[in-house]
Amino acid sequence: MRFLAIVFTLLSVGSLCAQEVSVALSKTQARVGETVQFSVTVLGVNRIEAPTTIPVNGLRINFAGQSSQVQMQNFQMSSSATVTYLVVPQFEGVFTIPAFDLRIRGRTLATSPIQLTVSGMASTPSSPSLPQSAPSVPRPQGGVDESQPIYFGELILSKPSAFVGEVVPAELRFYFQSGIGGQIGERPSFTGEGFTIEKFTQGARRDQIINGVGYTVFTFKTAITAVKTGTLSLPVATLDARLQLPGQPSQDDFLGQFQGLIPPGMFTQSQDVALETRPTELEVRPLPTEGKPTDFSGAIGRFTLTTSATPNAVAAGEPVTLRSVVAGQGNFSAMEPPILTNTEGWKTYPPSEVFETSDAVNFGGKKTFEFTSVAREDQTVTPGVSFTFFDPSTEKYILLTNTPLPVQAKGSASVLATTASPTPQANPPAPPRVTLPSATGRWTPVFSHQAFLIANGVAALVAVGLLGFVLSRRFARSDAGRRAVQRQQWTRLLAKARACEDATFTEVGIAYVAARCGGNILAFPSRLPLLPESVQEPLGLLWHMHNEALYSSGGLKTLTPEQRSDVLAALEEWHRIP
């Protein structure tokens, strides 16, 4: 039996670092040329920045890889990251791998120094951690360690005993020696009686050294729930794999003629194998009857309860939503909703449920229950909420309560009394007791009714007409309006002058002049010099004839056609002047 002493040495390098960083050697004693695994593990992180080489005289240390791991044990989840180096001693002696710095999330943490004793003697082999039932497989001829199992599986339970109905996180691990390749099935086969199992979630692939032999480890996380008491025999879990195992060339192979010259591991053979775990037992105990509440929800684990209410003020008939969140770790799928207390004066409805998991196996998370409640009478507080569960760590039933929350809710007893029950009733109920309005309605709003549209159209027309009237009135009162009226008068008189007979032309012309002078004909002599010279003589003639008629007894004389033409032209020219 080979015995490999795997010693993990945890050294403190400071108050903080010592609690987070650990270093370990797969062997504290090795022989020259033998590979030793040196690993640095940091708890609570999943990524480390580490140097690729560590200079030590007498040791060749090279970076081999990094892995991260999430573990669950006794309801506690923890993560860690591990950096692995391969150490090959060059000569005998006692060596110290010195402390060096790691970068984690921008922080610098120092490792601890660790000693390795190198001698010429071979270390004592041993394999205490390997399962006894590791499958017997054809031993490879090269590329793998013949003395160790090429592959094997194991089932890891987070606890050796549980209560019936309790969720026990579990992990199936399948190990393959690093020297072989191949493919594995999607998920293991694991069925049996007396328990239920969550669907498998494949974890991160990682490398692990066991007894000095490198293994690639595939993990599948799940959770097991026992449904009956007693010793539960968990059966063998099987994972199918097709492996590329080292082999010999066939006798017919051309290269086989060169046997002895061909290096080991050059040839491989494909083989379908089934990796099996060992049967495992789980001791399942019944839930204690002592102290078991009558309203036990069936929840087993560790939980917290928080409740909120929205809105905090509602009108009659409107619902208040009570949102209770049960968070923690345990059997969320089997738990019943919390119980509402102090529901007098409330009409409550069964809650809706939403579960949000925080891990891969539905073990941790939170379940939100939403109760819809309608106040029958005026209320100032909501119903209270209580929730009972069994805590397997203390083996006691725990009662969680949330006190009623303040709310302003108007009562709606009369409204609720009239509403129908969603389920058919055996006895014919009385007709609806509510006083219903008898007025007829319309599917079209009043906006699209013809009468409404006509009435508004008429009102709009009246408004538009009134607007026009108002505008015209106000325009007429303005200077511009007055000017426009005058202009219209002048235009009318000029048109009349153009069309009138010779006998009345002088009178019309005088009227135009008087209009241009604002009705005051006497003002004309003072305005005449301001007019263009071309119009002054004809208009002066017109003024002269007006005066002659005014101060003599002959009346207005008729202009000759030439004079009329000149005067009309003068009036036209004056009319063009504003």
Add this chain to the structure above:
Amino acid sequence: MITLLRIAGLCVLLAALPAASADALSEARELHAKGDYAGAADKFASALATESPRAAIYFEIGQNLTKSGYAAAASLAYRRALFLDPTLLPARAALRDSELALGIQPSVPSWRDSVAAILPMDISAVIGAGLFWVGILAVLLAFLAAKPLPSRLIIAVCLAFLGLLLVAVVWTTDPRVVGRRDAVLLKNGGASLLREPADSSEKLTSLSQGALLRILSQRGRWVFAETGTGTKGWLLAEGVESIIPK
């Protein structure tokens, strides 16, 4: 005022109701009393075919459908009752019960529902329009004077603004305007909302029976609809019933 108008409306209605409708309603209520809820619902529906729609009849249809086990159809009837008379609080409570029975989270009344529950829509719209035009005409008449009185002008403008505001409130809260494209999914087992109008298209979400939808467009047998959560997609028109009857 509203009560008086209702009483007046009731008197007019009672005088105008055909005898056949009254008989149908009586028969429906007798069937309800005998426990034949499905028959009563049918009878109420046939009564609606001969007279103007009434919120009360839709409410009674909803109650009978509920007792017959047709929660989705009942929710449609309650919604129709609320469209016709948003102040009918029993219909709102019964709708909530139906939605709970269907496993649908009851919709929390919006501010529109709250306003519609206290404001008679048509009357408010008429009053609003009247105030608006009176205000406008008063403004115009005030401008007829050479120097309009500021106080009259302010009162007139306020009247017009108040009327316009009332009309705007009715326009934005009347369920027959706001929800004119709303529909209820009556199909047993619900339906799938798809990305494209094809059976093989990607499924966006599942719709429960009784789900409220807003129909955005229609293409052949398919309708493009929006759910209450804002998801837009296609589903077959069969089993989708508009709240406002076609």
